Amino acid sequence: MLQQTTVPAVKSYFERFTALWPTVNDLAAAPEDLILKEWAGLGYYARARNLYKCACAVTKEYGGIFPDTEDELIQLPGIGPYSAAAITSIAYNKQATVVDGNVERIVSRLAALEEPLPQSKKTIKELAVHLYQDIGPRASDMPQALMDLGSMICTPKSPTCGLCPISQYCKARKSGDQEKYPVKSKKAPKPTRIGEVYWLETSSGEILVEKRLNDRMLGGMMALPGSNWDNNASQEEEALSSITHVKNWEECGKIKHVFTHFTLILTVRKAGISKKNLILNKNQHLVSIKDIGDLGFPSLYKKVSNMILTFDSSGNRNE
Numbered sequence: 510m511l512q513q514t515t516v517p518a519v520k521s522y523f524e525r526f527t528a529l530w531p532t533v534n535d536l537a538a539a540p541e542d543l544i545l546k547e548w549a550g551l552g553y554y555a556r557a558r559n560l561y562k563c564a565c566a567v568t569k570e571y572g573g574i575f576p577d578t579e580d581e582l583i584q585l586p587g588i589g590p591y592s593a594a595a596i597t598s599i600a601y602n603k604q605a606t607v608v609d610g611n612v613e614r615i616v617s618r619l620a621a622l623e624e625p626l627p628q629s630k631k632t633i634k635e636l637a638v639h640l641y642q643d644i645g646p647r648a649s650d651m652p653q654a655l656m657d658l659g660s661m662i663c664t665p666k667s668p669t670c671g672l673c674p675i676s677q678y679c680k681a682r683k684s685g686d687q688e689k690y691p692v693k694s695k696k697a698p699k700p701t702r703i704g705e706v707y708w709l710e711t712s713s714g715e716i717l718v719e720k721r722l723n724d725r726m727l728g729g730m731m732a733l734p735g736s737n738w739d740n741n742a743s744q745e746e747e748a749l750s751s752i753t754h755v756k757n758w759e760e761c762g763k764i765k766h767v768f769t770h771f772t773l774i775l776t777v778r779k780a781g782i783s784k785k786n787l788i789l790n791k792n793q794h795l796v797s798i799k800d801i802g803d804l805g806f807p808s809l810y811k812k813v814s815n816m817i818l819t820f821d822s823s824g825n826r827n828e
């Protein structure tokens with residue numbers, strides 16, 4: 510849950526997940542749809558799908574107990590080099606080289622590393638090995654100590670070097686340009702994608718919703734139909750086939766949503782539909798407007814439904 514997300518944002522989700530599914534076996538036995546619904550609002554939904562796949566693999570292959578070696582852990586869905594090392598060290602108290610953003614910053618400063626991130630990741634990992642060598646019986650304390658050092662003392666801006674227990678080894682401190690490190694490659698500007706999203710409403714107060722297919726962005730999540738904005742043209746055609754007969758579109762405004770790799774701007778359109786003419790795709794169904802809150806829409810579609818529900822028939826938004 511904490512990948513790309515802060516502790517305050519995750520806390521209530523973590524508590525709810527562990528109350529609903531106290532063991533890995535419980536999580537593996539849960540319906541994936543329910544897990545995705547409980548995840549709604551946390552973003553990066555691939556993590557939720559991987560969490561479920563990982564629980565299934567741990568239950569099936571390891572009897573519900575996580576393996577205790579990096580080599581085995583890294584084979585599990587959703588577990589990369591960082592998580593594999595962190596679990597080995599923190600959960601099993603075994604020596605492993607755990608490198609998160611904090612450790613990257615500390616190592617870059619200790620060595621005054623001129624090679625920029627992300628290219629320098631390999632070098633940083635090689636240098637970090639020395640921090641984790643021969644640390645004795647409390648192997649699990651070391652990554653946590655370094656993370657605390659990075660988050661509280663060796664901070665990105667204005668590090669408190671006077672309190673740093675390893676300042677005597679730090680090349681960046683010696684040269685007085687700590688904030689220069691880690692050197693970062695210039696980021697390419699985030700591209701913008703545009704698209705459309707549709708609110709299709711029957712006279713009896715139902716809207717057309719669909720479950721996004723697994724190979725699309727936000728795969729497996731409930732959504733509103735729309736144009737292709739994630740570069741999967743075949744799915745676009747399928748999504749649009751059920752609305753070719755729809756006329757009398759009203760434009761309600763635009764929604765901006767920022768993903769990790771691009772900014773999305775969707776034009777929101779609404780129209781009335783008749784149940785008689787409606788041809789539903791297999792991943793689509795009608796749902797009563799009053800039940801929208803129970804669908805577990807991800808934030809993008811929550812923004813759209815909030816916009817529509819504050820939009821009156823004269824074309825103005827109700828504030």
Ligand code: SF4
Pocket residue numbers: 615618619662663664668669670673674675676677679681682687
């Ligand atoms: S001396 Fe300063 S820059 Fe160097 S590791 Fe410690 S806090 Fe970071």
